[in-house]
Amino acid sequence: MDAFWIILTGTLIACSCALVGCFLVLRKMAMVGDAISHAVLPGIVLAYLVSGSRGSLPMLIGAACLGILTTVLIELFYKKAKLQIDASIGITFTWLFAIGVILISVFAEQIDLDQDCVLYGEIAYVPLDLWLTSTGLNLGPQAVWIGGGMLLFILLFIRIGYKGLFITSFNEDFAKALGIGVAFWHYALMGSVSITTVISFESVGAILVVAFLVVPASAAYLLTHDLKKMLLISCAIAVLSALGGYYLAAWINGSIAGAMATVCGLLFLFAWAFSGLKSRKNVKLMINSTR
Amino acid sequence: MQETFDFLSFSDPNVRLVVLGTMILGASSALVGAFAFLRKRALVGDAIAHAILPGVCLSFMISGSKNPFLLILGAFMSGWLGLLLIDAIQRTTKLKSDAAIGIILSVFFGLGILLLTGIQHNGNAAQAGLDKFLFGQAAAMSRLDIYVFAGIGLLLMIVILTFYKAFKLVSFNPDYAKVIGLPVKGLEILLSTLTVLAVAVGIQAVGVVLMAALLITPASGARFWTDKLGLMIFIATVFGAISAFLGSYVSYVAPSMPTGPWVVMFLSIITVASIWFAPKRGLSYRLKTQRANKRKILIENILKVFYHLGEKSEDFEKGRNIEQLMKSRGMREEEWNGGLKRLLRKNLVRRKADRWIITQQGLIEAQRIVRLHRLWEMYLNQRLKLEPDHVHNDAEAIEHIITPELEKQLEKELDHPIRDPHKSKIPYAN
Numbered sequence: 245m246d247a248f249w250i251i252l253t254g255t256l257i258a259c260s261c262a263l264v265g266c267f268l269v270l271r272k273m274a275m276v277g278d279a280i281s282h283a284v285l286p287g288i289v290l291a292y293l294v295s296g297s298r299g300s301l302p303m304l305i306g307a308a309c310l311g312i313l314t315t316v317l318i319e320l321f322y323k324k325a326k327l328q329i330d331a332s333i334g335i336t337f338t339w340l341f342a343i344g345v346i347l348i349s350v351f352a353e354q355i356d357l358d359q360d361c362v363l364y365g366e367i368a369y370v371p372l373d374l375w376l377t378s379t380g381l382n383l384g385p386q387a388v389w390i391g392g393g394m395l396l397f398i399l400l401f402i403r404i405g406y407k408g409l410f411i412t413s414f415n416e417d418f419a420k421a422l423g424i425g426v427a428f429w430h431y432a433l434m435g436s437v438s439i440t441t442v443i444s445f446e447s448v449g450a451i452l453v454v455a456f457l458v459v460p461a462s463a464a465y466l467l468t469h470d471l472k473k474m475l476l477i478s479c480a481i482a483v484l485s486a487l488g489g490y491y492l493a494a495w496i497n498g499s500i501a502g503a504m505a506t507v508c509g510l511l512f513l514f515a516w517a518f519s520g521l522k523s524r525k526n527v528k529l530m531i532n533s534t535r
Numbered sequence: 536m537q538e539t540f541d542f543l544s545f546s547d548p549n550v551r552l553v554v555l556g557t558m559i560l561g562a563s564s565a566l567v568g569a570f571a572f573l574r575k576r577a578l579v580g581d582a583i584a585h586a587i588l589p590g591v592c593l594s595f596m597i598s599g600s601k602n603p604f605l606l607i608l609g610a611f612m613s614g615w616l617g618l619l620l621i622d623a624i625q626r627t628t629k630l631k632s633d634a635a636i637g638i639i640l641s642v643f644f645g646l647g648i649l650l651l652t653g654i655q656h657n658g659n660a661a662q663a664g665l666d667k668f669l670f671g672q673a674a675a676m677s678r679l680d681i682y683v684f685a686g687i688g689l690l691l692m693i694v695i696l697t698f699y700k701a702f703k704l705v706s707f708n709p710d711y712a713k714v715i716g717l718p719v720k721g722l723e724i725l726l727s728t729l730t731v732l733a734v735a736v737g738i739q740a741v742g743v744v745l746m747a748a749l750l751i752t753p754a755s756g757a758r759f760w761t762d763k764l765g766l767m768i769f770i771a772t773v774f775g776a777i778s779a780f781l782g783s784y785v786s787y788v789a790p791s792m793p794t795g796p797w798v799v800m801f802l803s804i805i806t807v808a809s810i811w812f813a814p815k816r817g818l819s820y821r822l823k824t825q826r827a828n829k830r831k832i833l834i835e836n837i838l839k840v841f842y843h844l845g846e847k848s849e850d851f852e853k854g855r856n857i858e859q860l861m862k863s864r865g866m867r868e869e870e871w872n873g874g875l876k877r878l879l880r881k882n883l884v885r886r887k888a889d890r891w892i893i894t895q896q897g898l899i900e901a902q903r904i905v906r907l908h909r910l911w912e913m914y915l916n917q918r919l920k921l922e923p924d925h926v927h928n929d930a931e932a933i934e935h936i937i938t939p940e941l942e943k944q945l946e947k948e949l950d951h952p953i954r955d956p957h958k959s960k961i962p963y964a965n
Contacts, residue, residue, distance in 0.1 A: 338748035455641035498653035505645020
């Protein structure tokens, strides 16, 4: 039963990340996702300190604020101070992450978050944290409910905002000409990235969130030209990674989140090889047809 | 206080060694990072830092020891592999650099975590301390570690200084470097190798996640102080060393404090302060000049309105109320109010009940702006052969910028024209 809960949690998280990740990859903003996933750390710690518990709502608020702050800081350095974009991203997230780690060390007694957990999460303990109703009814692990809620939220967000996200991702100028709020969709997407990140944070840690955000979406991007198919394929890859990762981790006796990222990478490798073969075939076809 | 004294006196040989080692790491990373920064490959450094982890673990699994040479060798090889894969992904697929970096960074790190936890769970006693690669703990370095890392750091500095001129060319203008016969490919490989090496040793001080900061942040801050490469690199190196020193100080005084995050904290503070305060390029200076220019343009535009109204009614001294003024130029009401108040303070207009009247001094200033505007229109029309209906917008922008020297030259070039292309009179002083 534990295996089922862990895989289910991993799947829910991986799918949510993969879905928002598709838009990040299309907008060439994968590294902004990376930056946000690191920078939410101080938000989580501060929320922890203020609320005194590991409640989800304060953490969500804290992380969402930090996520927005990250994008604002990056824009400030890039657009106002004219610092190149890669350096703006790099400075912002390392600084915020360092602040987070320092806060953890300063308030080590009050905070039950250790540094390792920040990096690679503790999905293995998911089945231990059950949601019991006041009548004693066991509803299964909390993380599954939270992850399910998040996936539902992301699905709704994409369903409702599909048109806006689609147009602003592919052609910003056209979107502007149509009178679509480019800035609105930008911040809406960044907000959902922050929310996804913080919910996934506890289970899979900062860096493996990046794996789920970037890798399935990139692999799917190599396999199709259709956004709807890309969203579907990225989810399929996410599910396979969660499943394969669990058994790989059990075999090696190592971190489940690490194994999930590894499987993700393997699947990307397959997609890469496959798209390479396909494009080679296309080139051959083109050569033949011109003869 | 006692601790501060102990730390600063360097009486403890252990402290001396650790601080010196950390400073060399900070300085050499900053030095190498300056080139990564200039080649816009700052985030590649981040990816390398993550990609190093599986190499460290594999090298430990194969050798069974924590010999720093072997660990660095493993780190070096997987760092390079990551670098090659990033290039390969960008070259062979439609994915851009951001996705390529993100993929390599997260997958290699995931693999590293998997191996690391595998080693830890399988109860090998010798592994204790491998996880310091994650967060870095300078104070936990052994004597041999420090000698090796500091040695590599010094080596990096020497190589950079030896090939300084060639690296400079490759960073700024690789095409030119190729033309004059420099081995550009080889130099790029050398620079990448230095970056991987710097990351492999720097990680000891600050850990995987924050390594990127050690490379990028000092160079970014230094960039705001100077346009000269040599000076910029020097400043970056000093920033790196100072932050390393301060970071080690904090974790000496408060042993529960991690060195790495504090080093990055100081680096970031120095850099953000540079971004904000640096003269000429700094944000505060830039915003200030922007605001000043905006104000100048606003009041000059208002003076022009007075002049145009006066010209039309042939009475410059007549008072105008705010409605009349606003009708002649589309600006927001608060802009009008702010601008008029400023003009009043400068004694360029005066006020009589609800009417505004331009002063003698204001009229001279207004004439100057209108003169510049019309001279420029004339210049565009005569020299660039632009139609009279195409010259207004350009003149509208440049009238605020033309210096008195340029004005004289324009007058001379055009031989003191009397009327502009729209047949309006050009107002000269007397």
